[in-house]
Amino acid sequence: MRPFNYLRANDAAAAVSTVSANPTAKFLAGGTNIIDLMKEDVERPTELVDISRLNLAQIKAMNGGVSIGALAKNTDTANHQLIRQSFPLLSQAILAGASGQLRNMATNGGNLMQRTRCQYFYDTAMPCNKRELGTGCGAMEGLNRIHAIFGWSDKCVATYPGDMANALYALDAVVRIRGANGVERTIPVQEFHRLPGDTPEKDNNLAHGELIVGIELPKNNFANKSYYLKVRDRASYAFALVAVAAALETTGDSIKHARIVLGGVAHKPWRATEAETALIGKAATDDAFTHAAEIALRGARPLQHNAYKVDLGKRAIVLALQRALKGGVAADLRSKEI
Numbered sequence: 182m183r184p185f186n187y188l189r190a191n192d193a194a195a196a197v198s199t200v201s202a203n204p205t206a207k208f209l210a211g212g213t214n215i216i217d218l219m220k221e222d223v224e225r226p227t228e229l230v231d232i233s234r235l236n237l238a239q240i241k242a243m244n245g246g247v248s249i250g251a252l253a254k255n256t257d258t259a260n261h262q263l264i265r266q267s268f269p270l271l272s273q274a275i276l277a278g279a280s281g282q283l284r285n286m287a288t289n290g291g292n293l294m295q296r297t298r299c300q301y302f303y304d305t306a307m308p309c310n311k312r313e314l315g316t317g318c319g320a321m322e323g324l325n326r327i328h329a330i331f332g333w334s335d336k337c338v339a340t341y342p343g344d345m346a347n348a349l350y351a352l353d354a355v356v357r358i359r360g361a362n363g364v365e366r367t368i369p370v371q372e373f374h375r376l377p378g379d380t381p382e383k384d385n386n387l388a389h390g391e392l393i394v395g396i397e398l399p400k401n402n403f404a405n406k407s408y409y410l411k412v413r414d415r416a417s418y419a420f421a422l423v424a425v426a427a428a429l430e431t432t433g434d435s436i437k438h439a440r441i442v443l444g445g446v447a448h449k450p451w452r453a454t455e456a457e458t459a460l461i462g463k464a465a466t467d468d469a470f471t472h473a474a475e476i477a478l479r480g481a482r483p484l485q486h487n488a489y490k491v492d493l494g495k496r497a498i499v500l501a502l503q504r505a506l507k508g509g510v511a512a513d514l515r516s517k518e519i
């Protein structure tokens with residue numbers, strides 16, 4: 182591992198100004214991604230600014246919704262009474278990710294910022310435009326079984342690997358960010374991550390030195406009918422091949438609002454807006470779900486080794502919507518003693 186300076190920030194302002202002043206500095210939160218990347222020589226920060234003791238870990242009710250600190254641990258977020266009661270989709274998505282030990286360390290801000298799991302990105306002997314722009318993309322003609330079927334470019338076909346963000350997209354979350362001038366801005370989570378285009382080295386729209394301070398979830402009517410389905414290679418911790426965050430609001434038999442967000446298929450969580458619209462006003466039947474799934478996967482552009490994701494995605498959407506309609510594990514999460 183390369184040598185680096187370690188600093189502990191006493192407040193958010195100091196953390197932001199220190200990282201902003203040094204183009205090769207980075208924040209250190211739970212360390213479960215950045216330290217691995219440094220050990221693999223993929224990331225080479227000269228300075229790590231430890232933000233883990235900043236006062237940004239609260240989870241509290243706000244205008245009928247909830248405000249979640251960037252430094253709240255994934256475990257504490259998933260198990261918090263407010264989240265389990267009103268946003269069970271988020272609890273489920275977080276609990277589908279990583280392992281208990283990792284979730285105890287991982288923070289919400291770090292989770293949003295986690296980098297792709299493309300094996301060529303991790304292997305410094307291979308070409309990778311995300312790691313070093315201009316070197317090419319090893320996955321394009323290589324083993325691309327886990328890669329994108331939507332939104333990829335000729336520069337990069339990687340997927341965003343996180344689970345939590347898929348639920349945040351479905352729940353219209355907003356990310357609160359603090360910049361070097363001390364001013365806070367907000368950005369809808371749907372605009373947080375980027376597609377690779379010609380700049381695959383950029384995962385998201387955060388400027389260097391900007392600090393995520395929190396995530397806000399507005400009030401919603403999805404708590405009774407939502408489900409997070411994750412399909413992966415093994416039941417123990419593994420990243421999603423395809424994931425679906427599904428949520429329904431119904432009146433009688435009819436669907437009033439729907440959310441379908443796919444994970445594991447693009448460089449960012451992939452919201453299937455047309456499929457959602459197709460469900461509005463329809464009876465919540467298997468036929469309607471199947472039709473929506475067809476629409477959701479219509480524009481897919483699979484690579485050599487990942488065409489299976491198209492059919493898998495359709496079936497996962499139908500199953501996730503069926504389980505959402507029944508309340509599924511979400512109901513279980515809500516009724517359990519906390």
Ligand SMILES: Cc1cc2nc3c(=O)[nH]c(=O)nc-3n(C[C@H](O)[C@H](O)[C@H](O)COP(=O)(O)OP(=O)(O)OC[C@H]3O[C@@H](n4cnc5c(N)ncnc54)[C@H](O)[C@@H]3O)c2cc1C
Nearest residue numbers: 210211212213214215278279288290291292294343344393
């Ligand atoms: C074996 C393994 C399996 C995993 N499986 C899954 C899985 O199935 N699903 C899943 O979703 N995740 C999974 N993860 C990823 C894990 O969830 C992330 O590593 C974790 O959420 C990152 O959070 P952290 O606090 O440790 O971030 P760190 O490692 O500390 O930081 C990650 C990045 O975020 C930046 N950062 C951190 N906090 C902030 C902030 N507040 N503002 C701005 N930038 C910030 C850091 O500078 C760094 O670049 C897995 C990880 C491992 C090691």
Ligand code: SF4
Nearest residue numbers: 299301309318337338
């Ligand atoms: S898919 Fe993206 S991350 Fe993977 S090798 Fe290609 S450029 Fe690198």
